[in-house]
Amino acid sequence: MTTIRLNDVTKQFDDGTVAVNRLSFEAKSSEFLVLLGPSGCGKSTALRMIAGLETITSGELYLDGHFANDVPPRDRDIAMVFQSFALYPYLNVRENIAFPLKLAKAPKDVIEERVGAVSQALGLRDFLHRKPGTLSGGQRQRVAMARAIVRRPSMFLMDEPLSNLDAGLRVELRTEITALTRDLGVTTIYVTHDQTEALTMADRIAVMRNGILQQIDTPDNVYQDPATVFVAAFLGTPRMNLLQGSIHAYLEEQLLVDLGAQALALPWEDPRSRRLARHHQERVIFGVRPEALEIVTHGTAGPDRGLLSGWVRHLEHLGHETLAYVDTGSTPVRLDINGTGEDDLDHQDAVGEDGQTRSISRIAKVTLERFRGGHRDDDPRERPIIDGRAPGEPGHRSRSSDLVVRVDTERKVRTGEQVQIAVDLTRIFVFDRMGYRIHTGPAVRMT
Ligand SMILES: Nc1ncnc2c1ncn2[C@@H]1O[C@H](COP(=O)(O)OP(=O)(O)O)[C@@H](O)[C@H]1O
Ligand SMILES: [Mg+2]
Missing domain, CATH: 3.40.50.300 (P-loop containing nucleotide triphosphate hydrolases)
Structure with missing residues (x-):
C-alpha cells in the first residue's frame, strides 16, 4: 500500500x-x-x-x-x-x-x-x-x-x-x-x-x-x-510524580537516589546502578508513576522495593480508585507540559551549584527556579537542591511536594496520617537535567 x-x-x-x-x-x-x-x-x-x-x-x-x-x-x-x-x-x-x-x-x-x-x-x-x-x-x-x-x-x-x-x-x-x-x-x-x-x-x-x-x-x-521526562509526564493520568534528586554512588555497594529529605537505594548488582553511577553527585529528575507506589503498614525495603515515608495531605476519591497526596518532603519538578510558557527556558541558561552556566535543553524545560531550589541566607550563590534538611526545619526552603499514590479501596487511609510508601524500584525513572532518560531500557526486575 x-x-x-x-x-x-x-x-x-x-x-x-x-x-x-x-x-x-x-x-x-x-x-x-x-x-x-x-x-x-x-x-x-x-x-x-x-x-x-x-x-x-x-x-x-x-x-x-x-x-x-x-x-x-x-x-x-x-x-x-x-x-x-x-x-x-x-x-x-x-x-x-x-x-x-x-x-x-x-x-x-x-x-x-x-x-x-x-x-x-x-x-x-x-x-x-x-x-x-x-x-x-x-x-x-x-x-x-x-x-x-x-x-x-x-x-x-x-x-x-x-x-x-x-x-x-x-x-x-x-x-x-x-x-x-x-x-x-x-x-x-x-x-x-x-x-x-x-x-x-x-x-x-x-x-x-x-x-x-x-x-x-x-x-x-x-x-x-519514555525517552524523555516530557514523554513520561505527558502520557498517563494521574501524571508521573517528578521529584528533584541527586545521585550518589557507593561503588560496589549501592546507588542512592537522594530525594532531599529521603533516599532510595538500588543494589549495586542492578544494571541501572552502574549506568547511573556515571552521574555521581549530579542533580537529576526522579520519576515514578502513582501505580508503582503502594501505601503499606509495616513495609520492609528489599532489592526491588524502596520505602519512603510521609503525611497524607489530601485524599481524592474518584469512585473506582482513591488517590492519596502524600507529603514526603521532597521538591517537585515542574514541567511546562502544555506550552503555557510559564517555565519556558528556551533562551535561558541555568547556573549550576558550581557556578558554571549550562544551557538547558528545550526538550525538557524545567523551571530555573525549581532547579535552583531555595537560596541560602548566608550565601548569595545558588544552594544545592539536596540539602539533607527535613521539611519544616530552618533552612529548608524548598516547597515540598505531594507524591500521588493510588490507594487500594480496602485500605483505610486518613488525611493527616503518617504512612509508609513502598516504591517498586523496577518501575522508577531517572532523567538528567536536560530531561533525557539516563538509564537505557525499561527498569530490570531483580530476582
Ligand atoms: N501561518 C502561520 N504563521 C506563523 N506561525 C504559525 C502559522 N501557523 C502556525 N503557526 C505557529 O506554529 C506553531 C505550531 O502550530 P500548529 O502546527 O498549529 O500546532 P498544533 O497543531 O500542534 O497545535 C505554533 O506556534 C503556531 O502559532
Ligand atoms: Mg492543530
Whole structure:
C-alpha cells in the first residue's frame, strides 16, 4: 500500500516561527500513526505539509517512496478530516458523501455502491435523506469521515477530528475510526493532543514538543519506557510524580537516589546502578508513576522495593480508585507540559551549584527556579537542591511536594496520617537535567 516518510522536515513561517523542527519518521503501510503533543507543538503544520497545504522549508517528504515535496495536493491521493468539517448544508447526507465521487465523474453504480458501503460502516444508513442541520455533532463528523474515505484514498490524515465532540461520542468514534481504517488498510496519520486517544488508537505514537520529535514507539513502549521526562509526564493520568534528586554512588555497594529529605537505594548488582553511577553527585529528575507506589503498614525495603515515608495531605476519591497526596518532603519538578510558557527556558541558561552556566535543553524545560531550589541566607550563590534538611526545619526552603499514590479501596487511609510508601524500584525513572532518560531500557526486575 502506501508509506509516508519525512526526512528532517522543517517548517519555518515567514515571521520566523519554527513550527516543525527537523522532523523524521515513517508511517508504514496500513499503519495507524498518532502525532501526539500539546497545542502549538506543530502537529497540524506537519500534517498540512504531508497534505501539500503548506510548503516544506527544508527536508524531504516521500509518499510511497516517491519524492513529494512539490507534488500538488490533488495528486497526493490523500484525504483529510479536520476538527470542524464543513458539510454542504443544502445537500442531504447521501449527496454530501457522494460529492467527491461526483466531482471525479465516477459512474453512477460505483457511486451507489461506495456510498452504501461507507454509510453502512459508519452507521449512517438511516440518515441518508437528512440534511446536516438535523444531525448531531457525532453524526456530522461521521458524514465528514464518510465523505473523506469514499474516494478510497491511500492515505488518511486526521487533525483532531474528535475534539469538538462530547466524551461519550469520542469513545464510540475512537473505536469506529480505528476499525474502519484497519479494514480499509489505509495508512493513517492521526493528530491529537489527547494522550488517551493516542494510547487507545495508535499502532505507534510520535510524541512532539516545540516542533521536535521526542519519541516514536508503540503505546506500551512510550508509556513504559519514555525517552524523555516530557514523554513520561505527558502520557498517563494521574501524571508521573517528578521529584528533584541527586545521585550518589557507593561503588560496589549501592546507588542512592537522594530525594532531599529521603533516599532510595538500588543494589549495586542492578544494571541501572552502574549506568547511573556515571552521574555521581549530579542533580537529576526522579520519576515514578502513582501505580508503582503502594501505601503499606509495616513495609520492609528489599532489592526491588524502596520505602519512603510521609503525611497524607489530601485524599481524592474518584469512585473506582482513591488517590492519596502524600507529603514526603521532597521538591517537585515542574514541567511546562502544555506550552503555557510559564517555565519556558528556551533562551535561558541555568547556573549550576558550581557556578558554571549550562544551557538547558528545550526538550525538557524545567523551571530555573525549581532547579535552583531555595537560596541560602548566608550565601548569595545558588544552594544545592539536596540539602539533607527535613521539611519544616530552618533552612529548608524548598516547597515540598505531594507524591500521588493510588490507594487500594480496602485500605483505610486518613488525611493527616503518617504512612509508609513502598516504591517498586523496577518501575522508577531517572532523567538528567536536560530531561533525557539516563538509564537505557525499561527498569530490570531483580530476582
Ligand atoms: N501561518 C502561520 N504563521 C506563523 N506561525 C504559525 C502559522 N501557523 C502556525 N503557526 C505557529 O506554529 C506553531 C505550531 O502550530 P500548529 O502546527 O498549529 O500546532 P498544533 O497543531 O500542534 O497545535 C505554533 O506556534 C503556531 O502559532
Ligand atoms: Mg492543530
